[in-house]
Amino acid sequence: MGLIKVQSVMSNELAKRACLGRPPEPPYEYLLNDPTESIFIGITRRFSVPFTWTFATLTNPHISVVGITGSGKSFFVKTFLIRASYIWNTNALIIDWAGEYLGWVTQSGGRVVSLGKGDYINLMDLSGMKPLDRSKQIMTALEILTDISDFPDQRRLTEEAIEQSYLNAGFNLSGAPDPRKEAPTLKDVTRLLEEKLQEGTYEYPAELENAVYRLRQFSREGQDYFARKSTVDIGVLLSSGLVDINLSGLPDEKFRALAALFILQTTKEKMRMEGWSASKGLKAIIVLDEAWKVASDERSDAVTIVREGRKYQFGLIVASQNPTDINEAIFSNVGTNIMMKIKFEKFMDYLQGSLNFSQFIRGEISRFGVGQAAIELSFQTSVKFPSVFVLERIIGEVPLDVYTITMADLLTENEMRDVNITKEYYFKKIDLSSKLVSNNLTATTINATFAELDARSRMMEIKELVNTLLKNGANRDSVIGFMRSLGLADEIISRTFINVKG
Ligand SMILES: Nc1ncnc2c1ncn2[C@@H]1O[C@H](COP(=O)(O)OP(=O)(O)O)[C@@H](O)[C@H]1O
Ligand SMILES: [Mg+2]
Numbered sequence: 001m002g003l004i005k006v007q008s009v010m011s012n013e014l015a016k017r018a019c020l021g022r023p024p025e026p027p028y029e030y031l032l033n034d035p036t037e038s039i040f041i042g043i044t045r046r047f048s049v050p051f052t053w054t055f056a057t058l059t060n061p062h063i064s065v066v067g068i069t070g071s072g073k074s075f076f077v078k079t080f081l082i083r084a085s086y087i088w089n090t091n092a093l094i095i096d097w098a099g100e101y102l103g104w105v106t107q108s109g110g111r112v113v114s115l116g117k118g119d120y121i122n123l124m125d126l127s128g129m130k131p132l133d134r135s136k137q138i139m140t141a142l143e144i145l146t147d148i149s150d151f152p153d154q155r156r157l158t159e160e161a162i163e164q165s166y167l168n169a170g171f172n173l174s175g176a177p178d179p180r181k182e183a184p185t186l187k188d189v190t191r192l193l194e195e196k197l198q199e200g201t202y203e204y205p206a207e208l209e210n211a212v213y214r215l216r217q218f219s220r221e222g223q224d225y226f227a228r229k230s231t232v233d234i235g236v237l238l239s240s241g242l243v244d245i246n247l248s249g250l251p252d253e254k255f256r257a258l259a260a261l262f263i264l265q266t267t268k269e270k271m272r273m274e275g276w277s278a279s280k281g282l283k284a285i286i287v288l289d290e291a292w293k294v295a296s297d298e299r300s301d302a303v304t305i306v307r308e309g310r311k312y313q314f315g316l317i318v319a320s321q322n323p324t325d326i327n328e329a330i331f332s333n334v335g336t337n338i339m340m341k342i343k344f345e346k347f348m349d350y351l352q353g354s355l356n357f358s359q360f361i362r363g364e365i366s367r368f369g370v371g372q373a374a375i376e377l378s379f380q381t382s383v384k385f386p387s388v389f390v391l392e393r394i395i396g397e398v399p400l401d402v403y404t405i406t407m408a409d410l411l412t413e414n415e416m417r418d419v420n421i422t423k424e425y426y427f428k429k430i431d432l433s434s435k436l437v438s439n440n441l442t443a444t445t446i447n448a449t450f451a452e453l454d455a456r457s458r459m460m461e462i463k464e465l466v467n468t469l470l471k472n473g474a475n476r477d478s479v480i481g482f483m484r485s486l487g488l489a490d491e492i493i494s495r496t497f498i499n500v501k502g
Helices: 002-021 074-087 102-107 131-145 151-170 188-199 207-219 251-274 291-296 299-309 328-333 346-354 360-368 415-417 429-436 442-456 462-471 476-485 488-499
Strands: 041-045 052-053 063-066 091-096 109-116 240-244 284-289 316-322 334-341 372-377 388-394 402-406 424-428 459-461
Touching: 041 074, 063 074, 074 091, 074 284, 074 316, 074 388, 091 251, 091 334, 091 402, 102 240, 131 151, 131 251, 131 291, 151 188, 151 207, 188 346, 207 316, 251 284, 251 291, 291 372, 291 415, 299 328, 328 488, 334 346, 346 360, 360 372, 360 388, 372 462, 402 462, 424 429, 429 476, 429 488, 442 462, 459 462, 462 476, 476 488
Parallel strands: 063 316, 063 334, 091 240, 091 284, 109 240, 284 316, 402 459
Antiparallel strands: 041 052, 041 388, 334 372, 372 388, 402 424
């Protein structure tokens, strides 16, 4: 009797200790899948298991990626898209907010569509949709981007004018559209409202005037990016290999968000129309990187697409440096959450609140280097192991001979959002080495530093680099000289030294 008691106490103690230490990983059969039907991502930290991603066992193919600037989100996305295209011939459509994928897509032989710079989308295009449904979608986009829902009269006037424009163009509002007929544009809608205003018979002319004003923002000459005949067909782009929709040429966030919402709406419709197919892989992946308004609003189709589950074989990847910009419904519904380095406590609280991981994982995420990630998988069947595990590093196709130094570990949230502050430096080996030489660092220090850099896939955070230099015999003045030669402000340089131990 006594013995059993001692044993059970002991095993409780052991269980507790196991919890306090590193949590176990999912068993390898959940991580390592058929290589011809899955995408290699990296090696797990604890048991060194190759993790190959498939959505066959997951609740859906959608993925969220969060982490500070420079943590490796876009690198993951690129690695993933390339491998998905090898394995399943998956098409990819990147909604490229800042034009940051442009160069890579061009290099990889993909197609670039630059909206506002030669390419246009007509917001009223039907792509097989009933005019009534498209009218509702346009109204939703206006509700997300403007305050029109606070003005019911204006809302109704606008919606009626949109519907009337379809009728005038010869469409039947609730029938499948005749593909031979040409869709109206927002210019037609604006004109209808202007005519009504001129008639002078409407009871509340101020409301009518404001409705006209609101629409003119999107249809005025020079700003009519979405009020002209389309030069591209989103439905076709969804099956055209690798495509970058570059939104950086549009004048502001509102226009970019409008484009992104339209693309998502059209994708959702395509997805529903095409329905299910028997193939195993992903047909298309849509990437939304740093598109906060579009990812945060409950009414956005980013949320709908994630909620609609897996049967359509369309995957959505949402990436952001700020997790609170991603709607909680997305976090709690995607099949895969990828968490790269997170710095700010309030972001970590939000993530931990949504995903429920341990304090141990929380600590790991805050200490990650570039390319390291914690991954949460939602399996279709209930499982008895913790679903979050740590990847030593996302292993991708790294360009040879490029050394990356990131500033992310040093900058504040505001500095991270400041476009005037450099967050990453890229060097050819020869350039980095001559910068070090010209600041009087010795060959021994430089060689040891390159050895360390190479061991870490040629990238380091600035604090690590400074630490490595000092550890290998550099004196402070030379290191300060090197940092000044990068153009870093003295305040940032002293911040680095305060942060570097020893
Ligand atoms: N897993 C990785 N292996 C090698 N290089 C990486 C890795 N992750 C990121 N990098 C490099 O680090 C830099 C920043 O990565 P990036 O993906 O642009 O960050 P983010 O999109 O989070 O701001 C890039 O130069 C990228 O090539
Ligand atoms: Mg990025």
